[in-house]
Amino acid sequence: MNHSNDSYRHERHRQDLALRMIRHEARTCTIRECTGLTDDRIRRLYRSYAHELSEGPVRRRRGKSPRQTTFFIRNTRAQFESSLLASAFAAFGLLQGEAKKSPRLQISAVEYGRLFCDAYETHQQLLDSPTLSFEHAWFLLQLLNRNGELQPARCRHCDSYYLRNRFNVWRHTCPTCRLKRMRARCRKSRRLRQCSNSRAVSHG
Numbered sequence: 462m463n464h465s466n467d468s469y470r471h472e473r474h475r476q477d478l479a480l481r482m483i484r485h486e487a488r489t490c491t492i493r494e495c496t497g498l499t500d501d502r503i504r505r506l507y508r509s510y511a512h513e514l515s516e517g518p519v520r521r522r523r524g525k526s527p528r529q530t531t532f533f534i535r536n537t538r539a540q541f542e543s544s545l546l547a548s549a550f551a552a553f554g555l556l557q558g559e560a561k562k563s564p565r566l567q568i569s570a571v572e573y574g575r576l577f578c579d580a581y582e583t584h585q586q587l588l589d590s591p592t593l594s595f596e597h598a599w600f601l602l603q604l605l606n607r608n609g610e611l612q613p614a615r616c617r618h619c620d621s622y623y624l625r626n627r628f629n630v631w632r633h634t635c636p637t638c639r640l641k642r643m644r645a646r647c648r649k650s651r652r653l654r655q656c657s658n659s660r661a662v663s664h665g
């Protein structure tokens with residue numbers, strides 16, 4: 462009796478996770494990796510539930526998965542967004558360095574997938590207009606745990622956590638500091654414009 466209850470619960474968890482990932486437009490191979498469901502079962506879930514789960518139509522991602530490391534640090538805004546997502550991964554204990562410290566991360570693929578969704582959804586809520594897709598987020602987590610080109614670091618000026626290219630020593634300023642500088646420059650030029658406009662009005 463207990464055994465059948467357990468396997469029923471496990472089935473429910475697998476299906477719930479698959480549906481949650483479908484809502485985020487995850488690829489079939491990513492859903493399979495986390496849930497262990499067959500491609501056929503995933504296709505059927507897409508067909509029977511997708512339209513009920515979202516206000517808009519759920520698209521099924523096809524084609525190649527994202528592959529470019531540079532995508533995540535291609536400009537200040539992208540680097541800021543990727544860095545924020547990496548912080549969420551760290552907070553949810555999804556980075557391998559964290560996993561070694563935390564025994565709770567000796568977990569099943571389903572549990573790992575659920576934590577990943579928690580981290581991704583938290584990140585989505587923190588930004589006004591997030592642009593990173595679920596699949597890019599998934600790829601970023603693999604990259605970080607592979608210990609490749611992208612490396613987390615702490616800014617010496619503001620102490621924030623950010624991602625940088627391990628091999629590009631010339632671009633080691635943090636995106637938070639750069640965004641602050643850009644905003645300050647904008648404010649300054651707006652003030653100057655207002656100033657010269659009011660001078661023009663008083664002289665006119």
Ligand SMILES: [Zn+2]
Nearest residue numbers: 616619635638
């Ligand atoms: Zn900084």
